[in-house]
Amino acid sequence: MNIKTYTYTVLAAILTVTFSCTAGKVIDTNQAAGFSLENYKSFDFYKTDLEIDEMPEYAQRVEWIKEAIKANLSARGLQQDSANPEMLVNIGVFIEEKVQTRETDLRSDPPMYIGQRNYHWEVQEIPVGTYNEGTFTLDFVDKASNEMVWQGVGKSIITKKDEAAKKNIKEAAQKLFTTIE
Template structure:
């Protein structure tokens, strides 16, 4: 029976480590506990122009997910003088996946005429979008940062249902890190 339990725990650890989203870091102010706060709201987005337009739907979904997770933890959203203000930062960057050539498996890159040398090199094998969410909780009365965290994940190609699922996973993991 203990072998079965051990194998089940090992399988769960492997599955959890293969998750497409991960929490990068979290940091809480000394003595911060989420249970000491009752209400929250978001800072207004400080951006203009057409740059935000393609992402407005995902930003609203992100706010809905954070609201849902914080309400599950006992807080409620209030636009009039909330206890906590939430500042969000979102970065979507294109990344390049590479691999290094090997003299054993790939044809080597030849350099020189008389000075013979073989070199390995990086070969591009794909491109992908990586999203990073940073969340800062600010005590509204003190105007002090009380908690900050960041999560990242690979974003699926133009499939809004999969992007929403990835956002949900990232927000869930990030909010789980908040000290109760």
């Protein structure tokens, strides 16, 4: 199995670059005691010196992720402030190439030769294709204390179709933001 790792920020790990037919699923969320988005008026994204040249097909999708996060934070009353934000947003992505398999079946994969005495037929997993699965986190860090105050983790299949990816990123961000109390 071939694993590709792509980290977008220095702090944590992972928000989905893109999704396939569905907007993915939220796996876990954690928040600090007393956390509320209402405690913050401004945010900005962590600045990194990461070169996106390693995976240019995802550069545009990272921008879509930022747009989706910005839209959700703005809808909750926060404004982006690059000069002096109260909260920093960390996004990251882990992409893993997976192999899709199917089980053999006597109806579709009958034995070709049964003449030997010791011959037996077994159900097997047969590879039929590959796909990319993305695991992601979205972290909110209080700038004053430099402590993470909220984290959401999700997972989904990655699509290569830009329009579907953009739509699914937007839906996934909304789904993740609904978990914030």
